[in-house]
Amino acid sequence: MGRLFLTPAVVLILVFSIFPLIASLVMAFTRIRFTGGGFKVRYVAWRNFDKQFFGSEQFHLLGTFGPLSILAWVVGLAATLGLFWWLYRYCRTHFTVVGFIGRLITFAMALFLAWLFAATLLSGRQFGTVGTTLFYVVVGCGLQFLIGTALAFACSQHIRGSRAFRVIFFVPMMITPIGVGYIFRMLADTSKGPFANVWQWAGLGDWSWATDPWAARIFITIADSWQWIPFVFIMMLAGFESVSKDLNEAAEIDGAGKWMTFREIIWPQVLPIAATVMLIRVIEAFKIVDLPNIMTAGGPGIATESVSLQSYYAWRSLDLGSASAIAYILLFITVVICVSFFNLVVLARVRAKP
């Protein structure tokens, strides 16, 4: 009987999630050519991946490489040393085989990303879609977490009108990403938008943010944050409200300052929720595709293109093999980072919960 309850869900996931996942993997190793009525499939081994990592598309996915600058060497070596130290400390304290293999994978991914960052951006060159996606994830999620948490903490105090603030702060989450993209394009218009006079006054009337790589990236991050801060906000608000008031007041009576109360009493209690919220946000942030597509179409050049968007463009030019290969690269990076985050941060916090 119980099986009957579980079966529909499992079958649906197998058909629409697992089977496509496997089919996509197979496609990543093939080249598909469309002919007259149908299509022809040819096995090409690793050639699709080779093209992305070492071939003609390298600049697109990873970025442009050149001789490393001094800063790049410093940062790269520091990251390497730090990672080795982290692994060494783990081996010295509580070593298990499974834990070690897991950390080794995390270590390799972190090392790869650190050197990628050093070799492209820090050496004064463009980074590719992987770098852009990581920018959206790290900067975007960081910003959303900081502001969302601050707002939630403010709203959890005894203040008048906090219910109205809650409803207002919540609204952007409901708006379609497409809508958010267009609204922010309207707002950012330097000649017709609401801040046109400000731009003119600053002497930037003819300038367009869409032609400057960093301005465009930051602008997409702002739009993304505008939409997703509400999510962090409501989750953290619920977290702050579930903190026990007694401890809080007892600490204050004992003469603890506001900051100390927050750090020693409140924060440890909401930390598990904070870790979970961040995990959910990071997972979703890796999928970003609608905002860059709507706001800049990936431009200028490839400056704002996310990995998902690159895969979509490959599909649109009927290069199905490359589209699948790129999607799998994204999946691999996402899984390694999210699983690492889950095991090293979330689980640790949940287990340490008082």
Next chain:
Amino acid sequence: MKYGLFEPRKIGEMAPATKVVLYTLLLAWSLFVIFPIYWLVITSFKTPAAVNEGPFFIPWVDFKPSLHAWRDLFVYDLADTMRAYFNSVVIAFSATVLSVFVGSLAAYSLSRIEFAPNLITILYFVLLLIGASVAIGVYGADLWLTLAIVVAMFFLLARAVGRLYSVRLKNGDILFWIISQRILAPIVVVVPIYMMFQSVRLLDTHLALILTYAVVNLPIVVWLMFDFFNSIPRDLEESAQLDGATMIMTFREVVMPLSRTGLAATTLLVMIFSWNEYLFALFISTSKAQTLPILVAAMNAGERGILWWTMSVAIIIMIIPVVALAVVLQKYISKGLLVGAVKG
């Protein structure tokens, strides 16, 4: 005794200075949240000239509001607009119902019954699927024939393979497997799904999008509802079962009424996600089953550049239903989400 500006009057209260800073910050953020929406609304009431000639802020003072754009969308393009609206309503609603129904059944069984599937049998099944994909994809085997062979092979040999070696999974593993589907970026699975629907001639139909959305949201439903069912006391169910109720009857008569809050939050969340979804719709629906986000995104492609006024109207009618729902039910959403988050 006198109190300074920076000291609280009572334990648990804030100093006046802190309060002022706090209110300023909250009001500033409210402005940041509301202004884009305000600009959207007034743009929808502007004439093309009022948009192009520079920033005008206040209706009746700066510019004369007109219904020009609204008329464009509702009189001249009524058929298109209404079709997309109708499609979106049908798809979001059906996908939500399907997803919540299937997902809560699964969540309920996972929270009440011990499952112990054999890992080896599952690996065998995955190997069969890989074989089938290679056969279909690379060697051009017939889709239905191959799938029939896979199913037959699985049921014929599953027991034999399972007996070779046995590694039992637990409920937690099944739950994790379902929830982990959320990590999957849509772009990874969308191309095979596209080809799958193409081969059964379901491309650009409601059914294709309903099924896809239902599966994409299944992990959220299972996750939230599993925690919710776990928090419901089991005494009532046990007494119902003693009275001879079947599992289906217990689920329908006892569990469902008790879990109304959780169901409401989950339903709302899934509905919003389905309503706003873009990437799958971009691939799967081209004209007949076009949803609102696709309609709006397509307005970009006009020859005269973007018609901001019409675009604003389209965005407004797209967001009104969800914003209204969310404002009314905001309390339930945060409650429902929290159940999932706290227990992780």
